[in-house]
Amino acid sequence: MEAQPYKVxxxxxIVSGNVDTQKTDGVFQPFSALNTNDTxxxxxxxxxxxxxxxxxxxxxxxxxxxxxxxxEGFSLVEAMIATLVLAFLALSIFTGLIFSYKLAAKxxxxxxxxxxxxxxxDEFLTRQAENSSGSLNPLFAPTPTGPTGEGISWNGxxxxxxxxxxxxxxxGTSTGALITDARVTRNVRYLSNAGTxxxxxxxxxxxxxxRGDFRIRYVFDxxxxxxxxxxxxxxx
Numbered sequence: 001m002e003a004q005p006y007k008v009x010x011x012x013x014i015v016s017g018n019v020d021t022q023k024t025d026g027v028f029q030p031f032s033a034l035n036t037n038d039t040x041x042x043x044x045x046x047x048x049x050x051x052x053x054x055x056x057x058x059x060x061x062x063x064x065x066x067x068x069x070x071x072e073g074f075s076l077v078e079a080m081i082a083t084l085v086l087a088f089l090a091l092s093i094f095t096g097l098i099f100s101y102k103l104a105a106k107x108x109x110x111x112x113x114x115x116x117x118x119x120x121x122d123e124f125l126t127r128q129a130e131n132s133s134g135s136l137n138p139l140f141a142p143t144p145t146g147p148t149g150e151g152i153s154w155n156g157x158x159x160x161x162x163x164x165x166x167x168x169x170x171x172g173t174s175t176g177a178l179i180t181d182a183r184v185t186r187n188v189r190y191l192s193n194a195g196t197x198x199x200x201x202x203x204x205x206x207x208x209x210x211r212g213d214f215r216i217r218y219v220f221d222x223x224x225x226x227x228x229x230x231x232x233x234x235x236x
Contacts, residue, residue: 102221105172105176105177105220106220106221108172108173108176109171109172109179109218109220109225110225110227112171112172112173113171113182113216113218113225113227114227116154116169116171116182116184116216117184117214117215117216117227117228117229118229119154120152120154120184120186120214121212121214121229121231123139124139124140124186124212124214124231124233125231125233127139129210129233129235129236130235130236136235137151138150138151139151139152139153139186139188140188140210140212140235141188142188142189142190142199142210143186143187143188143189144189144199146187147166147185147186147187147213147215148162148163148164148166148185148186148187149161149162149163149164149165149166149167149168149183149184149185149186150162150163150164151186152166152167152184152185152186153167154167154169154184157169158170158180162184162185165183165185166183166184166185166217167183167184167185168180168181168182168183169182169183169184169216170182171218179218179219179220181218181219182216182217182218183216183217183218184214184215184216185214185215185216185217186212186213186214186215187212187213187214187215188210188211188212188213189210189211189213190202190208190209190210190211191208191209191210191211191232197211207234207235207236208234208235209232209233209234209235210232210233210234210235211230211231211232212230212231212232212233213228213229213230214228214229214230214231215227215228215229
């Protein structure tokens with residue numbers, strides 16, 4: 001039987017040989033050396049498909065598919081959440097401003113009340129306690145029945161003089177709300193030789209010791225506020 005040459009495709013090479021020897025002749029041809037128009041070596045009989053070797057073609061570019069934009073408006077739920085967050089922030093800022101204003105106003109009223117007490121106390125320490133007849137002036141007169149506003153005078157007082165409930169004064173300035181019902185009282189007592197409070201002057205002494213307790217009361221932000229100062233002086 002006559003030997004039939006054959007060619008076999010293996011990977012990227014073509015192996016050629018003879019059928020009768022069952023061996024290849026060791027000829028390896030790469031695809032690049034193959035005449036792609038020559039298809040005689042391919043099987044072309046019944047039961048087989050013809051195959052053609054062709055040069056590699058560049059891959060066709062994939063069509064670019066435009067993506068649908070996902071940038072859309074806020075939903076109703078997102079808008080409601082954003083509104084709540086903004087409302088919470090605005091409320092926090094507003095609350096902080098109110099607190100700061102109240103703190104500043106409280107400090108202003110407290111300083112003014114302290115100034116009034118200091119002024120009244122300075123009068124108690126520096127003014128002449130006795131009149132020409134040797135009697136105590138109203139500011140220094142003892143108050144055995146308790147604190148009173150009698151004998152206290154102040155330029156910013158409401159009215160000309162105090163009464164049993166105290167001397168009414170005004171706290172604050174024209175830049176803020178005024179407190180017009182602040183009350184200043186005094187409680188003057190004698191001091192014994194032992195330093196205790198008494199309602200009668202000590203006997204056998206060249207002078208007397210007076211203790212004056214001065215107090216101012218007012219209401220701020222529906223909260224009662226009170227300040228006190230205690231002083232001691234000798235008469236004469």
